[in-house]
Amino acid sequence: MTDCLFCKIAAGEIPCNKVYEDEDFLAFNDINPKAPVHVLVIPKHHLASLNDADEQDVGLLGLLMDATRKVARELGVDNPGYRVILNVGKGGGQEVFHIHVHILGGKILPF
């Protein structure tokens, strides 16, 4: 996975503005924020995208969403709320092919 930007960030080889870390997940500020709070949550384990998940990744996906919930609470955006976005594939706007969850918050988000 030496060519994967987020694997390198997870390994500490490339710096990030870290806001959360546990054994399996890492969260850091998006370098091009779209909201006052814009954080990416990634698993340290490499999975290219939701499209590439299979049955054995279901546990990872659940833990990724649970980590997202925890990070949002730690950031204080859980009340009044936040938006969770996964861009899947190039047509979905995915730019880095290591699965990542965007947390957007810090303002009211009309839909």
Add this chain to the structure above:
Amino acid sequence: MTDCLFCKIAAGEIPCNKVYEDEDFLAFNDINPKAPVHVLVIPKHHLASLNDADEQDVGLLGLLMDATRKVARELGVDNPGYRVILNVGKGGGQEVFHIHVHILGGKILPF
């Protein structure tokens, strides 16, 4: 859960434009679509929002994401891709407090 719109849809008490169903999940077209394909994926089990999840819901969250992946593939939006959105809390744009995943696709989605 008699007051929950999506519990009523899951129970078949209120009609929906269904695109997918299995034992635990249901997907149907959003009544106010924001893209050529705009589908909601819900668990039949009631959980108000990601904010309300706890440790025992991690399995459900993983299966919800896996169902989302399957629905996107069945809809044919997995290539070139799609966007997955969860609005969490009123400030995040959540309107129905039964957790649901938006799948947006059918056009290129800039981010």
